[in-house]
Ligand SMILES: Cc1cc2nc3c(=O)[nH]c(=O)nc-3n(C[C@H](O)[C@H](O)[C@H](O)COP(=O)(O)OP(=O)(O)OC[C@H]3O[C@@H](n4cnc5c(N)ncnc54)[C@H](O)[C@@H]3O)c2cc1C
């Protein structure tokens with residue numbers, strides 16, 4: 001199968017992981033922006049979780065006001081460039097473009113968005129700045145899209161903001177989780193540096209907040225605390241043989257991939273367990289790393305996969321094979337992974353049931369578990385009065401992001417259970433407003 | 442197969458498409474190439490005492506991603522010696538005896554006119570076009586539009602030319618005048634065989650926002666130029682019609698202005714032109730566009746059953762009337778074809794802000810609805826709709842009544858007082874002014890704030906609806 005040879009250098013890595021939404025040049029941006037109809041109360045705006053005034057910024061690009069376009073975008077979403085590249089636009093803004101109803105290609109909103117914001121970033125255009133200091137302080141835990149967006153908005157409103165981040169780089173899963181063919185590390189970090197330079201929030205890296213003592217200290221010194229901690233590690237399968245070498249979690253695998261690039265090792269034959277977007281990503285990524293065979297194994301039928309159709313198409317496009325209606329029962333091998341023992345399943349009355357006696361072993365030398373991320377319930381239990389719902393999501397007010405412990409606010413994956421960068425960015429910004437409203441009472 | 446050939450005031454041409462006097466006809470090389478490509482005729486770049494041109498001569502008007510929907514130039518007449526041009530005219534005519542070569546001329550004195558007319562006749566030109574149109578550079582020297590704007594001067598010069606002309610003479614008119622028929626009538630009085638119009642329109646196509654100077658910029662400065670290209674077609678069509686309808690003019694018309702394809706050409710012809718001239722489109726796309734033009738014209742004539750160009754010359758003229766003759770009883774209203782509608786709501790916002798608030802939005806769908814009582818049938822929605830045949834204007838009157846403004850004037854039933862009961866908009870609903878306030882204000886908010894405000898507005902609306910019940 002191998003469509004890709006194993007990359008052995010940084011350029012080869014980038015060739016295998018070439019950008020799905022490459023940067024537009026000025027001519028392309030002019031042509032594409034010219035197609036926009038400037039719909040009234042445009043459906044794309046409503047479909048964008050961050051509510052960017054898309055026709056407005058496209059019109060601004062079209063009239064040569066690229067800086068104004070960047071303002072329009074950032075006013076609604078501080079991850080303007082990242083979102084333009086990583087948003088599942090097919091199901092968001094571009095999916096809502098009225099051209100679809102005419103069987104005409106929708107406007108490439110994401111790429112136009114990045115066109116405008118990239119230029120602002122590269123030219124270090126000062127578009128925003130911190131507001132006049134209001135004497136209040138907010139601590140932010142987690143420098144992901146939610147945390148950084150809240151930080152920007154709070155600085156804008158005059159707050160002093162300290163961000164505590166467990167890892168060594170900002171942007172959370174944008175740099176540690178999103179597939180490398182959607183956005184490069186440099187591009188993500190350039191936007192983060194751009195925001196930091198404008199708003200001047202302080203981030204303390206390698207500073208996980210893990211204890212009650214640390215929380216006490218934060219509660220002591222800050223007027224409010226924002227939880228932008230996202231989700232946790234990959235859920236365990238709880239299957240025999242899971243501990244074998246080369247049986248890895250998808251989030252952990254991708255995090256390594258994003259940092260190691262071509263130095264990342266992948267098996268020759270990889271089985272990815274799961275049917276969500278992360279599974280599609282891990283499968284695509286394995287193929288692009290040069291795996292000869294990549295099998296995507298899912299418990300139910302193809303139609304029931306949680307992944308977006310275009311994500312599955314993308315994986316199929318790089319040679320990934322689907323294996324449906326199978327459940328793993330054991331990771332077999334001798335120290336190292338040598339295969340997965342599956343049992344066939346059938347969905348009866350909506351319930352997945354195993355077909356007795358249908359076990360078989362699919363050989364492989366690597367297993368990637370894309371079985372969802374765990375919630376950080378242990379850490380969250382340190383916060384008194386903080387309620388989680390039955391899925392482990394932090395309960396918070398829809399608009400203000402205030403949790404059941406009034407000092408704590410939250411946004412992003414930790415609150416919505418795992419969505420997209422754009423959701424975290426939009427929520428983070430709105431929650432900053434919520435904090436402001438609360439503290440201004 | 443329809444016959445595309447024409448005999449324009451005695452000038453024969455295999456088809457009605459001529460290159461206008463302009464840069465594409467600057468040399469024998471270009472004209473031969475054009476004839477090779479299929480053009481029927483060429484009006485040579487204006488001859489006279491050769492000029493000196495500036496560098497940086499053209500400016501363009503772009504619309505979004507479309508280049509040169511308008512075009513202007515500050516170039517003058519030919520800067521090549523007359524002898525070279527005459528030699529090349531002769532060469533072209535030898536090689537293409539059945540194509541039309543028309544010499545465009547612009548000089549000053551009677552003697553110069555006599556000399557140059559004889560020269561181009563001797564070179565074998567099929568006709569002469571007098572350039573009384575150029576709106577820049579030459580007019581400052583008393584030529585070009587300076588002549589075209591003075592009917593008496595124009596007539597005199599035509600008379601000088603007619604004294605020696607043995608071939609048909611066309612007078613090219615400038616549009617930089619309030620009534621185009623005046624110079625047309627003067628041309629007729631002077632004895633001209635035909636007219637051509639329009640020449641370029643005095644213009645500034647744009648201003649450089651960084652250099653604070655008009656385009657095209659010559660060493661930091663600019664001058665007004667002559668405007669042409671697709672954008673001028675509507676002005677040209679109207680002037681062609683004016684000349685064609687004027688009972689005193691009665692001359693063959695060569696239509697010029699914004700012709701880029703066969704449709705534009707047919708429009709000119711339907712309004713009275715019997716040859717058409719093209720410049721900008723050839724400068725933009727090259728001579729190759731002629732293949733589309735002849736093929737389109739051929740196809741159209743076949744479909745309509747026209748055998749010759751003359752079957753359609755002026756065919757639309759009887760339907761171009763004065764406003765006062767139009768039927769006030771005719772009534773159309775807009776209809777939205779729901780199956781075609783893509784929900785852009787451009788019709789809604791256009792009617793709401795730019796017309797008569799006769800389109801409303803509907804709950805649960807992006808397809809707007811026409812409020813029939815409010816629709817005045819202005820066409821705006823159907824013009825902004827991006828989908829072909831989605832909004833159509835349907836006739837509502839039964840076609841039995843016919844009443845014009847003229848008739849109402851005669852009958853004394855027109856509104857005559859400021860607050861006249863008979864005013865057209867008198868009983869037409871308009872919303873209260875204050876109802877506009879805040880209606881779309883939330884759209885100016887960024888991001889989620891906009892979404893929240895929209896949700897709140899919807900909630901308020903729902904609440905007021907239930908409390909009203
Ligand atoms: C594999 C994968 C692919 C994805 N692909 C896309 C995509 O293509 N497009 C898209 O839009 N979205 C994608 N997403 C989702 C997107 O990345 C997330 O929705 C988004 O990053 C959530 O932002 P967040 O700020 O809530 O959390 P995160 O991005 O997870 O950020 C949380 C941050 O908090 C830090 N943190 C956590 N706990 C602590 C603590 N106790 N102390 C200090 N710091 C802490 C973490 O280190 C991290 O930096 C993907 C997600 C995954 C897993």
Ligand code: SF4
Pocket residue numbers: 047048049050051052054077083084085087089092093094109110113422
């Ligand atoms: S943020 Fe994402 S969804 Fe919103 S307009 Fe940009 S690309 Fe589309």
